[in-house]
Amino acid sequence: MTGGAVCVLGRTGVNFGAGFTGGFAYVLDLERNFVDRYNHELIDISRIHPEAMQSHVQHLEGLLERHVAESASVWADEILSDLRTFLPKFWVVKPKAASIDSLIENLRRAA
Numbered sequence: 001m002t003g004g005a006v007c008v009l010g011r012t013g014v015n016f017g018a019g020f021t022g023g024f025a026y027v028l029d030l031e032r033n034f035v036d037r038y039n040h041e042l043i044d045i046s047r048i049h050p051e052a053m054q055s056h057v058q059h060l061e062g063l064l065e066r067h068v069a070e071s072a073s074v075w076a077d078e079i080l081s082d083l084r085t086f087l088p089k090f091w092v093v094k095p096k097a098a099s100i101d102s103l104i105e106n107l108r109r110a111a
Contacts, residue, residue, distance in 0.1 A: 003022045003023045004023045005023055005024055005025065005026070005059070005063065006023070006025045006026070007025070007026045007028075007060065007063045007064065007067070008025060008026065008027045008028060009028050009073075009075060009076060009079065010028070011031065012027060012034060012037050012038070013037070014037050015037075015038075015039050016034070016037050016038040016039060016043075016093070017038050017039040017042055017043035017093060017095075018039045018042060019042075020039070020042055020043050020093070020094075020095050021095055022095060022098070023095075024092060024093060024094045024095075024098070025092075025093040025094075026048075026056075026060050026063070026090050026091070026092060026093070027045075027090065027091045027093055028079070028086065028089055028090055029089055029090070029091055030089055034091055038093065042095065042096060043093050043094060043095055043096060044093075044094055044095075044096050045091040045092065045093050045094075046091065046092050047088060047090070047091060047092075048060070048087050048088070048090045048091075048092055050087060053092070056092055057087065060087075060090065061080070061083060064076050064079060064080045064083075065080065068080060
């Protein structure tokens, strides 16, 4: 991925993030095994902390709302209905070269 944002609501494959040069991802990790599945050389991951990452929380919520509106996804709607419980299970994934604070700002400028 070279730009934009993606939200993964299911299991990822191995070596997630290979070729990741820009943008970022939110990955829901219900099985707690994402740390064994991502490309440690190219990307960094961090948990979403609502107090310190409010802009990411709002962005993720907007992505989920849009997904529900466009696809009628029952799973995304369930996550939205109990977002406070699901938030600690999400990772923010970014290229090592990018600042986590700049990711949302860059996306806003592009919009």
